[in-house]
Amino acid sequence: MGNEFRRDDGLGPAVIRALADRTPGGHRVDAVVAADAVDLLDAWSGADLAIVVDLAMGTPARAGRVRRATSAGVDAVGSIGGHSVDLFTTLELARELGRSPGALVVFTVEGADVRVGIGLSPPVARAVAEVVAAIDTELENWEISESARRRVPDPPGPWPAR
Amino acid sequence: MAGDAPDGDAAAERRQLTVRALARVEGEGRLDVAVRNGSVESAQLNIYEPPRFFEAFLRGRDFREPPDLTSRICGICPVAYQVSACNALEQACGASVDRRVVELRRLLYCGEWIASHALHIYFLHAPDFLGAPDSVALARSQRGAVERGLALKKAGNAILETVGGRPIHPVNVRVGGFYRAPTRTDLAPLAETLRRALDDAIETVRWVAGFEFPDVRLESTLMALHHPERYAIEDGDIRTSGGGGFPVADFDDHVVEYHVPHSTALHARLDGERYLTGPLARYTLHHEQLSATAREAATAAGLDTECRNPFRSIVVRAVEVVYAVDEALRLIEAYERPEPPATPVTARAAVGRGVSEAPRGLLYHRYHLAANGLIESANIVPPTAQNQDAIEADLADRIGEHLDLDDAALTALCERTIRNHDPCISCATHFLDLRVVRR
Numbered sequence: 001m002g003n004e005f006r007r008d009d010g011l012g013p014a015v016i017r018a019l020a021d022r023t024p025g026g027h028r029v030d031a032v033v034a035a036d037a038v039d040l041l042d043a044w045s046g047a048d049l050a051i052v053v054d055l056a057m058g059t060p061a062r063a064g065r066v067r068r069a070t071s072a073g074v075d076a077v078g079s080i081g082g083h084s085v086d087l088f089t090t091l092e093l094a095r096e097l098g099r100s101p102g103a104l105v106v107f108t109v110e111g112a113d114v115r116v117g118i119g120l121s122p123p124v125a126r127a128v129a130e131v132v133a134a135i136d137t138e139l140e141n142w143e144i145s146e147s148a149r150r151r152v153p154d155p156p157g158p159w160p161a162r
Numbered sequence: 163m164a165g166d167a168p169d170g171d172a173a174a175e176r177r178q179l180t181v182r183a184l185a186r187v188e189g190e191g192r193l194d195v196a197v198r199n200g201s202v203e204s205a206q207l208n209i210y211e212p213p214r215f216f217e218a219f220l221r222g223r224d225f226r227e228p229p230d231l232t233s234r235i236c237g238i239c240p241v242a243y244q245v246s247a248c249n250a251l252e253q254a255c256g257a258s259v260d261r262r263v264v265e266l267r268r269l270l271y272c273g274e275w276i277a278s279h280a281l282h283i284y285f286l287h288a289p290d291f292l293g294a295p296d297s298v299a300l301a302r303s304q305r306g307a308v309e310r311g312l313a314l315k316k317a318g319n320a321i322l323e324t325v326g327g328r329p330i331h332p333v334n335v336r337v338g339g340f341y342r343a344p345t346r347t348d349l350a351p352l353a354e355t356l357r358r359a360l361d362d363a364i365e366t367v368r369w370v371a372g373f374e375f376p377d378v379r380l381e382s383t384l385m386a387l388h389h390p391e392r393y394a395i396e397d398g399d400i401r402t403s404g405g406g407g408f409p410v411a412d413f414d415d416h417v418v419e420y421h422v423p424h425s426t427a428l429h430a431r432l433d434g435e436r437y438l439t440g441p442l443a444r445y446t447l448h449h450e451q452l453s454a455t456a457r458e459a460a461t462a463a464g465l466d467t468e469c470r471n472p473f474r475s476i477v478v479r480a481v482e483v484v485y486a487v488d489e490a491l492r493l494i495e496a497y498e499r500p501e502p503p504a505t506p507v508t509a510r511a512a513v514g515r516g517v518s519e520a521p522r523g524l525l526y527h528r529y530h531l532a533a534n535g536l537i538e539s540a541n542i543v544p545p546t547a548q549n550q551d552a553i554e555a556d557l558a559d560r561i562g563e564h565l566d567l568d569d570a571a572l573t574a575l576c577e578r579t580i581r582n583h584d585p586c587i588s589c590a591t592h593f594l595d596l597r598v599v600r601r
Contacts, residue, residue, distance in 0.1 A: 038312055038315055038316050038319065041312065042316070089298065092298050093297065093298050093301055093308075096298055096301035096302050096305065096308075097301050097305055097309060097312075098305070
């Protein structure tokens with residue numbers, strides 16, 4: 001997710017460019033820059049694994065710090081209005097519509113500069129490679145766990161443990 | 163939500179209701195209601211978020227910048243800001259825009275109407291009629307309906323992206339036309355999407371027509387754009403429900419904005435009277451110009467030749483979605499690529515005024531240009547500012563009819579009454595306090 005005309009908010013598109021034409025483990029990987037909740041719902045419907053990458057701004061922040069979260073145990077924190085559809089509300093809606101991905105992992109990178117302009121700040125630009133590597137790891141781990149799951153079925157539930 | 167004891171005035175009975183996060187309305191506001199001797203003395207929609215100063219920072223900018231700058235006022239109706247700005251600036255510069263450009267703008271605008279109306283119908287408004295707190299809960303009981311809403315919004319977004327370059331804050335609009343005009347081949351996939359969307363739109367009208375509507379009539383004057391050849395969207399002159407009308411050039415003679423102490427947003431009066439713009443006004447004044455398919459859907463939904471019930475605005479919006487999809491299909495079928503995509507526009511010292519019909523009502527722009535093309539002053543009158551007086555009057559009427567309700571029910575009614583008008587108060591967080599003072 002992101003807007004590359006707001007400097008560090010271009011993180012998501014930058015990661016997608018870095019992932020272009022890669023098919024880790026022979027799996028099909030669709031990379032989509034999502035403009036809104038509808039795009040997300042469409043992008044992850046039917047996917048075994050969805051990975052969302054977005055910039056995070058906070059106080060205090062350490063620019064370039066990468067964090068990982070999963071959907072497990074996270075409740076929606078916002079409400080659906082025209083301007084305020086947060087990621088986890090979208091996930092909640094997706095669950096109700098039966099359009100949630102098999103699993104969801106969120107990578108956030110703490111940003112430094114979201115003023116108008118093009119180009120990531122140096123710490124966020126360095127984090128792109130870290131996120132790409134983390135996505136590779138995520139896919140490898142997912143492959144391993146899927147192999148294990150195929151041998152020993154998980155208990156029923158929409159969010160199998162990873 | 164909480165109740166308060168009287169503070170200071172022993173003769174006053176005071177109720178204070180607080181909604182800490184008013185969902186499904188854009189912006190920050192509080193409602194203060196004063197009741198004396200069992201009747202509503204005042205109902206004030208207090209918009210307290212800071213002004214955004216767009217008109218101030220447009221001063222000194224180049225005349226070609228407003229379409230992109232003002233589109234940032236709203237993420238839901240950026241095309242309205244772009245088109246009203248272009249109309250005003252082209253008029254100031256004496257530029258005549260190619261008919262094919264106007265039709266492409268209309269197509270882009272149809273995308274915005276479809277996306278905005280679908281958002282409001284399914285995600286903001288319908289839950290009020292179905293006893294659901296939000297659309298997530300609605301999806302639990304009416305999954306198919308929410309899927310239909312998402313598909314419609316996606317169809318609108320597809321038009322915005324194909325013609326405007328991206329679905330939010332399109333970047334392809336410029337004074338004089340477009341940076342690049344799509345080819346017929348570019349538009350072909352849209353037609354496929356829209357043919358499916360038309361079925362969804364008609365079904366949407368059927369769906370909302372089945373809701374229960376309180377019997378309410380809004381008496382404010384209605385005002386909408388009028389175009390002799392089509393249901394006015396991207397331009398036109400102004401008509402009112404009293405049978406009056408005036409050219410856009412006279413807008414400032416009829417519509418006067420003014421400050422009120424309780425709001426950072428300006429209010430407006432039309433010839434000294436409160437008035438309403440938006441779907442109810444458009445439908446009541448010009449429903450005969452809707453397409454045959456939209457008119458049939460309206461008739462089947464029980465709409466008469468006028469609609470002054472704000473609760474039924476959801477039906478009118480649904481009919482307008484049918485029209486916008488139908489119209490978009492017509493425009494794509496008849497599409498001729500404008501070449502060049504924009505008419506060259508040369509600045510001159512002049513004043514320009516432009517209007518268009520944003521999804522939630524008439525949007526007016528006025529620019530004073532210097533000979534070197536710099537903007538000397540700008541004035542933007544958005545629909546929600548124009549509608550505020552009518553919304554407050556509507557609130558006062560609804561509260562007056564239902565003073566017997568307890569705090570929770572009265573607050574819920576107030577929220578519904580506000581949502582009926584689809585206000586876009588701002589692009590910020592949601593907040594409403596309601597305070598009722600009874601004397």
